[in-house]
Amino acid sequence: MAGKRQALSSVGGPVEARGDRAFRFPLVEAMRAQDESRDALGLTHGFHAYPARMHPAIARVILEELSLGPGSEVLDPFCGSGTVAVEALVGGWRSLGSDIDPLALRLARVKTDRRGPKARARFLDRLGAVAAASTRRVRERVDVRARLQAKERSWYEVHVLKELAGLLEEIRAVRDERDRLALEMVFSAIVIKFSRQRSETSARTSVKRVRKGLVTEFFVRKGEELANAWAELSAAIPSPHHAPRFVLSDARTLPHTLAGEYRCDLVLSSPPYGGTYDYLHHHARRHAWLGINPKQLRDKEIGARRHLSQGPRARAKAEPSSLARWDSQNRAVLESIAELLRPEGVAVLLVGDAEVAGQRVAADAQLERLAPDAELVVVAVASQARPDWRGGRPRSEHLVALRRSG
Incomplete structure (x- = not known):
């Protein structure tokens, strides 16, 4: 991948960037915007807590920098609480969000509801x-x-x-x-x-x-x-505008779910950070009260800590299978993304280093290694250190831009 590694100062610390300058610049700007507006969510973003959601400033900058004009299509296959959908609505994009958790879709629909x-x-x-x-x-x-x-x-x-x-x-x-x-x-x-x-x-x-x-x-x-x-x-939405669409789907089978000729100009998403969260457990109280059956989330949640992180006694035995599972999950996501991108489309993924069976897995390196299997290529990366919730050495968070290699 061409491009000199650079470190830039920002409120949250240095941002290291490498790769194609045309993509490196918006990735760095997005990281810096996140740090400079860490508490300024605005719109409907702060209404409902949702673990590990993308900061709106990241979505806003990427959508502004990579827009192909009115009506460009953005896909978020891990839409969560709808951050990308809200910013796409305000930015004049057409958008489609999918998630495996029905709670996420209900919340995203409410947050993107235009109310006079x-x-x-x-x-x-x-x-x-x-x-x-x-x-x-x-x-x-x-x-x-x-x-x-x-x-x-x-x-x-x-x-x-x-x-x-x-x-x-x-x-x-x-x-x-x-x-x-x-x-x-x-x-x-x-x-x-x-x-x-x-x-x-x-x-x-x-x-x-x-x-x-x-x-x-x-x-x-x-x-x-x-x-x-x-x-x-409502005051921020342009006229005319494009109402977001949402579908219930595993990101790995989204092309099958859409069952048509759907293609997008941009994939913008934050896939789960491996071995870090368990959305099945985080939303268990909500699922129970609202009568939501979390079976698909229980069986198919990607990157779940309960599947990838093991206790000390189990690590030696579990490490190969857990690492293989994490690779397999991400490979399938990349293949799905490649199938849904237009030939000149771009995917921008916000990813964090994983913790798999006690082993740290660098998320940017993993994507670079797996991308060719999906006929994708990483064209730029911006990375910034983040504190480890366990108090250990910092993990890194990365914005990674990919394009189809064919």
């Missing part, structure tokens, strides 16, 4: 009505049963469990589907906060003092936050 003043006012009226009914239930001690298994119920204090269950019953009674689905995502946004789960990405428990009525108060605050975010989004 009347629709926002109607939503706020329904939010208020649901909250008033929930407050009345709490005050009058209305008996309600959470439709959860015993193990799932154990994550909540009894009075919190009842308030959440009553709140969800009132949401489900809303007849307007559009508002009901949005209210469910507001509910989803507060579920973990009021559970005994310590954080979004930790399965450990912690003691939380929650007074009666606080759940409903936070529900209202989060709903109002969504309405305000919709107003900001």
